[in-house]
Amino acid sequence: MVRKFLFMMLVLALPTGLLAQQVPGRDPDAPIEIEADNLEVRQEQQLAIFTGNVDAVQGGMTLRTDELRVTYRQDGKGGGADVGGAISRLEAIGSVVIITAKERATGRRGLYNVDAGTMQLEGGVQLFRDENVLTGQTLVMNLNSGVTTLDAGQRGRVKGIFRPDKSKSN
Template sequence: MRRSDAAMRLAAALLFAGTAAPALAQSGQQAQGQGQTSSSGFQFGGDGPIEIESDKLEVRDHDNIAIFTGNVQLVQGKLLLKTVKMTVYYKNSGGGGSDNAQVDHMEAEGKVYIKQNDQVATGDQGTYDMGTGVLVLTGKEVVLTQGDNVVVGCKFVSNSKTGQSKLDGCGKGGDSGRIKMLLQPGSQSN
């Protein structure tokens, strides 16, 4: 049981040390169909304490996963993540202790909401791969906001290692569709 607790703490720490930076592209730089931009995104304090709350936690040590379900809320500094279910996949790097567990990737399902300062990203599902630094947020609508500026699409991909982000529109049957953007005059998009 002690191993599971330590593995969960490590998983959460690693997850949020690297996730937020790529989470939001600057909304004013997206155009139509598919947009690419360099992302300033959320700023994470990787050393800050992480608080995770949920209605239920299930740890499957043999499968190297931890599943948080029901009103999941993660807070680190000014960063807030809310979702219905969050699964953290971790791997042991040898040595047999939970201190050697490292997060491989995580999945969030059901009304994913990420907020820091005036930046918000929402979608139906989200994944983050620690190795590649790639965040993917998908859904019927993925909404990215910063202040009063809003960009809507259906698939947001952001790479924290390259600083590149892409938002795909909501097309049907293989068509990439179009993204929607609303920019408010005088609004800051930093």
Template structure:
């Protein structure tokens, strides 16, 4: 399960500003993944382990909690190297979350239809009809988010017939109240 902890940490780091909004959203999603030393709790309706294929699949209202970070989805496939009998000692190579993926930590959220985490390349791709990143009242919307979890480089793409949308509320990204208050 060390890999799932890494997933949450990396997913959290993945939610970073992109494109023209980079300076405004600087550190906006920094809170994700700060609970590396916390235990991981996974709940699902079913767990199926296919040791020959090296895949563990959690299905049915899957909830992964580590500290203040929560991942919710309908299906989580964990691809690992080693044997299931090694317990937490096997290495996680890839994770696939599908069925309305929701990641939250404090006032920060990321949602999409699917999310893939490749541990070898340290890349995360979240896709969906709408991929929504938010912190409090601030929102960024596209349909494909690709993040290099090592560098923090992120790319949010718009649907073929649409545009990336950003909503930033004045004074919402700093702790300083607006002038006159």
């Protein structure tokens, strides 16, 4: 499930019209490596908290954040009462950055609700690909319906800057 989180967070970083394209370096079967300054596991709350300079890497994708909270459940699908249980929710808090070879997305909080099938990036969201930029406050992707929205909230309007591809001119 962590792999799906990284992939879906990465898909959110793609500008309009690129959502259906393959993400370079995406490999859902690749192992995921998480490094952080600290890890705290709260067994009774079914929660693992990675804090301080968190880097989660899978294949060609990287998620950087201040804190990554992994909520898991003991439903018999992933190994019982340890952190290997089935993941139900992932939350990235503080200076969230998702990077691939061609895309980058930033925000202050990312949330993947596995049970609801939704992904969200919020708080000063910026989506970059080449010189193109989309900005807003909240980006939501419903994985069940395939509908993605970028909302400006009460801070104004959604903004997009799209620059022509200079390599295709002439």
